[in-house]
Amino acid sequence: MVRIPFHDLDPAGFVWHGRYFKYFEMARSSLLDSVGYNYLEMRQSGCLWPIVDTQVRFLKPLTLHQEIRVSAHLTEWEYRLVFNYRVEDEQGQLCTRGTTVQVPVDAATLEMQLGAPDLLLRRISERLAAEDSPGT
Secondary structure (H helix, E strand, O other): OEEOOHHHEOOOOEEOHHHHHHHHHHHHHHHHHHHOOOHHHHHHOOEEOOEEEEEEEEOOOOEOOOEEEEEEEEEEOOOOEEEEEEEEOOOOOEEEEEEEEEOOEEOOOOOEOOOOOHHHHHHHHHHHHHHHOOOO
16 A cells, blocks of 8 residues: 655645656566566666556546555566556545556667566466465
């Protein structure tokens, strides 16, 4: 849960549209940590993942001290990373949804790569296998 702080508001008293990307980043980072491929591991694998496309749909404004839940779901990972986000209020009502697209870039040459590093593919396969196994 995230509690909306004063410094995230615009002059009208709603969360400024640019702050949603901070919330998305928090959810994305948490998901990548759980997969075992966070930003440090990305760099160590020789790959950077810049965002090349975003989309946000604002459905209901967020306000000061409101508690929200932000979730990220990885929907593509073999050639690019596509994350879908949901921002829900305390009652579970959808307030915002969004998408970011990231592409793999060689950390040394900054050239775009075709396909994700083996480390990421292996970690995702392991995570999916763990979720499918009995008792999880």
